[in-house]
Amino acid sequence: MTHAAGGSVRPDRPPRRPRTLGIAAAVIAFSLFAAREVGFDPSTFWEVWSNPLWEKFWPIPWDWVTDGSNVMGPLIETFQIATISTILGCSLALPVSFAMSSLTTPNRPTYLVSRAVMNVVRAVPDLFWAKLMVTAVGIGAFAGSWALTIFSLAVMVKLFSETVDGADPGPLEAARAAGGRHTPSVRTGMLPTVFPDYVAHALYVFELNIRASIVLGLVGAGGIGRVIEAQRQFFRFDRILGMLVIIFVVVFVIEQASVALRKRLV
Missing domain, CATH: 1.10.3720.10 (MetI-like)
Structure with a gap:
């Protein structure tokens, strides 16, 4: 426990568990791998919105x-x-x-x-x-x-x-x-x-x-x-x-x- 200004008690930040960090890293790595495999490209969003097809709506x-x-x-x-x-x-x-x-x-x-x-x-x-x-x-x-x-x-x-x-x-x-x-x-x-x-x-x-x-x-x-x-x-x-x-x-x-x-x- 740590004491903040004014005498109030603030609980210590819980330590980060290596297992949690490992799971998060694995999820991020798998997401990036899946995005690459399906050809995900954020730049294509601009191409979609600039398509003249929208004028037909x-x-x-x-x-x-x-x-x-x-x-x-x-x-x-x-x-x-x-x-x-x-x-x-x-x-x-x-x-x-x-x-x-x-x-x-x-x-x-x-x-x-x-x-x-x-x-x-x-x-x-x-x-x-x-x-x-x-x-x-x-x-x-x-x-x-x-x-x-x-x-x-x-x-x-x-x-x-x-x-x-x-x-x-x-x-x-x-x-x-x-x-x-x-x-x-x-x-x-x-x-x-x-x-x-x-x-x-x-x-x-x-x-x-x-x-x-x-x-x-x-x-x-x-x-x-x-x-x-x-x-x-x-x-x-x-x-x-x-x-x-x-x-x-x-x-x-x-x-x-x-x-x-x-x-x-x-």
């Missing part, structure tokens, strides 16, 4: 953007895809999450199999599911809905199963001690405790689906993303910028409403 043709058949129709379809996939995915995630929790699954093989399967599903990117569904059922919103349903299931199971694992086991143990069977005990002893978190997680998944459905449309899975891809092929970047402005406003409003609802629930 302006002015925005608001008459085309505000036409309901051009933007609002596909944007509503995007909202519908996100809504139905959130409902289906989160509904399927409810029993699967309880099967993946050690608190609510007395059957060890069920616990292990469900976790293994969902780990595989979660490891597959949503774009892969979109391409697979487009190949299986064709281009359109139906393929996007199924792809995002699988994505919603994977995300929701991860979030909600961890919530169940961290919940208070007291009500569930009391229901079992009273002679209740497994399913009724979980329904009355655990579900009321974690249901507000379930709704909050579902709202968060809905936020993710709004953004993901826009990206999945680029590969033919319906929604506003398909319109963006079509305009890109015709080099109408001014229309794309107008659509991005509309998307930003809509997503921002939805996210703020979702955050407010989640704060009230949790």
Whole structure:
């Protein structure tokens, strides 16, 4: 301990550990190596911003953007895809999450199999599911809905199963001690405790689906993303910028409403 002016006591600076410095040096060295291997060059940023392509983004043709058949129709379809996939995915995630929790699954093989399967599903990117569904059922919103349903299931199971694992086991143990069977005990002893978190997680998944459905449309899975891809092929970047402005406003409003609802629930 050292004494500063005025008699106040100031704690000594903790010594730097060689291990910490070694890890930091290794991270920096690996980052520099990776940057060199991928051809990272900060000077290219100036070349990007000086590209004459940016001139094609302006002015925005608001008459085309505000036409309901051009933007609002596909944007509503995007909202519908996100809504139905959130409902289906989160509904399927409810029993699967309880099967993946050690608190609510007395059957060890069920616990292990469900976790293994969902780990595989979660490891597959949503774009892969979109391409697979487009190949299986064709281009359109139906393929996007199924792809995002699988994505919603994977995300929701991860979030909600961890919530169940961290919940208070007291009500569930009391229901079992009273002679209740497994399913009724979980329904009355655990579900009321974690249901507000379930709704909050579902709202968060809905936020993710709004953004993901826009990206999945680029590969033919319906929604506003398909319109963006079509305009890109015709080099109408001014229309794309107008659509991005509309998307930003809509997503921002939805996210703020979702955050407010989640704060009230949790």
